[in-house]
Amino acid sequence: MATPESRPPVYRHRLPTRLWHWLNALTIFILLMSGLMIFNAHPHLYWGRYGANFDASWLGIGPTPQGGGELRIYQTHIPTTGVLGHWKDQQGHVQTRAFPYWATIPAHYSLAGARRWHFLFAWVLILGGTAYFVTSLVNRHFARDIAPTREELKPRHLWADIKDHARLRLPTGDAAGRYNPLQKLAYISVIFVLIPLMILTGLTMSPSFNATFPQLLTLFGGRQSARSIHFICAMALLAFIVIHLLMVILAGPINEIRSMITGWFRIPPEKQRHG
Amino acid sequence: MADAFSRRTALTVGGGLLLGGCDKVASTRPAQRAFLGAESLTYRVNRLITPRDALAPEFTGADVSPIFRSNGTSRPGSPDYAQLLGNNFADWRLHVGGLVHRPLAISLDQLKALPQRTQITRHDCVEGWSAIGRWTGPVLAPILRFAGLSDAARYIVFHCYDDFGGTSYYESIDLVDAFHPQTILAWALNGQALPVQNGAPLRLRVERQLGYKQAKYLRGIEAVASLDQVGGGKGGYWEDVADYAWFAGI
Numbered sequence: 001m002a003t004p005e006s007r008p009p010v011y012r013h014r015l016p017t018r019l020w021h022w023l024n025a026l027t028i029f030i031l032l033m034s035g036l037m038i039f040n041a042h043p044h045l046y047w048g049r050y051g052a053n054f055d056a057s058w059l060g061i062g063p064t065p066q067g068g069g070e071l072r073i074y075q076t077h078i079p080t081t082g083v084l085g086h087w088k089d090q091q092g093h094v095q096t097r098a099f100p101y102w103a104t105i106p107a108h109y110s111l112a113g114a115r116r117w118h119f120l121f122a123w124v125l126i127l128g129g130t131a132y133f134v135t136s137l138v139n140r141h142f143a144r145d146i147a148p149t150r151e152e153l154k155p156r157h158l159w160a161d162i163k164d165h166a167r168l169r170l171p172t173g174d175a176a177g178r179y180n181p182l183q184k185l186a187y188i189s190v191i192f193v194l195i196p197l198m199i200l201t202g203l204t205m206s207p208s209f210n211a212t213f214p215q216l217l218t219l220f221g222g223r224q225s226a227r228s229i230h231f232i233c234a235m236a237l238l239a240f241i242v243i244h245l246l247m248v249i250l251a252g253p254i255n256e257i258r259s260m261i262t263g264w265f266r267i268p269p270e271k272q273r274h275g
Numbered sequence: 276m277a278d279a280f281s282r283r284t285a286l287t288v289g290g291g292l293l294l295g296g297c298d299k300v301a302s303t304r305p306a307q308r309a310f311l312g313a314e315s316l317t318y319r320v321n322r323l324i325t326p327r328d329a330l331a332p333e334f335t336g337a338d339v340s341p342i343f344r345s346n347g348t349s350r351p352g353s354p355d356y357a358q359l360l361g362n363n364f365a366d367w368r369l370h371v372g373g374l375v376h377r378p379l380a381i382s383l384d385q386l387k388a389l390p391q392r393t394q395i396t397r398h399d400c401v402e403g404w405s406a407i408g409r410w411t412g413p414v415l416a417p418i419l420r421f422a423g424l425s426d427a428a429r430y431i432v433f434h435c436y437d438d439f440g441g442t443s444y445y446e447s448i449d450l451v452d453a454f455h456p457q458t459i460l461a462w463a464l465n466g467q468a469l470p471v472q473n474g475a476p477l478r479l480r481v482e483r484q485l486g487y488k489q490a491k492y493l494r495g496i497e498a499v500a501s502l503d504q505v506g507g508g509k510g511g512y513w514e515d516v517a518d519y520a521w522f523a524g525i
Binding site: 111 | 406
């Protein structure tokens with residue numbers, strides 16, 4: 001029997017998964033940052049069919065009369081001076097746009113420029129995502145790797161996985177070679193819920209697509225609701241990315257990143273668990 | 276400490292390169308081609324999947340925005356316009372010309388005598404906000420048919436009275452939108468004569484596109500074969516000065 005240290009690497013990620021991962025990483029990054037610039041053009045969110053300056057918004061980001069910046073969600077005012085609504089640009093000048101230059105594409109204010117990036121990469125997201133989706137159905141990536149087993153969905157099993165994550169105790173040995181239940185649920189949320197919602201709410205904001213497929217307006221409760229949901233899902237994706245990167249770092253960044261580039265993953269040796 | 280500092284510096288520099296990178300890339304020829312390619316793809320796919328006469332959603336009186344905000348120019352500054360406004364637009368004429376067999380000069384009263392359409396539709400600004408209003412005016416298609424487009428005509432250009440630093444506003448649409456049943460020349464908003472801030476005496480409503488296509492303060496309509504000779508060649512004021520997409524369906 002091989003010692004843990006000498007275990008041969010396992011082939012963990014197939015080529016379509018790796019290609020889509022990196023293409024999608026670039027795509028989401030550009031969509032997110034150009035989206036924040038588009039938000040800067042009108043940094044208020046509404047519910048319903050219409051919403052403009054004289055209507056009540058549920059979220060707003062901007063400068064305060066006191067000379068700072070704030071994020072307002074309903075009646076809660078969160079000071080964000082230095083980051084949102086009041087920040088210094090590369091030349092040291094105070095700007096009062098919602099999101100700062102380092103979070104937006106382009107870095108300088110340009111709604112037209114942001115829209116160009118956003119709609120170019122929206123096509124990349126749709127075409128790349130469709131190719132990945134079809135491939136993953138055909139090569140059974142979804143069925144074999146992503147779909148949780150009945151056993152994994154049992155509350156006892158999920159609770160154990162939550163506790164392991166909370167203690168930052170990551171899987172080792174054979175278990176590290178496959179996705180764990182919380183990981184599977186996170187990927188399912190992104191692939192089957194968040195990204196489709198981003199695309200659908202994005203299309204719902206298009207006046208021409210409203211004529212093509214008005215049912216989407218009914219589904220999301222109006223264009224301004226769709227815009228709000230688009231923003232909320234973008235923030236949820238951002239949260240996923242932060243946690244995803246954190247888990248990569250905790251699980252061993254070199255091994256993890258190598259596996260997403262070459263496909264080969266070195267199984268971390270089984271740890272002695274203390275009773 | 277030194278280690279943490281250098282790592283932070285590296286991150287900042289790296290991030291800066293990445294950010295600056297995107298902005299530098301945007302101005303290169305391949306990036307420009309990709310942007311225009313994506314815009315053209317969006318336009319073609321839209322025309323492919325959307326029936327010619329598919330209607331923009333219409334709403335009920337209960338959905339109308341309490342205040343229909345103004346954007347862009349709220350009062351054209353030219354003496355011409357002031358004179359027309361002073362006379363309540365009695366001397367105003369809509370000139371229909373270009374590639375037409377019968378050039379026209381139509382008064383406001385004549386426009387009001389044509390078959391009218393009233394529609395409660397949503398106005399979507401490119402910035403992200405929306406306002407719903409009730410628009411009334413003659414449908415554009417019969418006016419174009421009466422003027423008689425020549426076979427070479429491909430686009431309809433709208434010339435306006437609002438002035439942006441010496442340039443009059445202009446916009447253009449293709450013939451699919453020009454002959455769409457909801458494309459009207461509105462002289463009334465919410466049952467009142469169109470207010471000056473919303474484009475008096477007449478503005479275009481092309482309901483499947485964004486706000487900057489809804490040309491206000493109309494003075495003339497011109498049928499053209501190509502957009503090359505219109506303004507800077509991209510078909511509209513914002514398209515020419517700021518690279519906004521000519522097809523503003525999204």
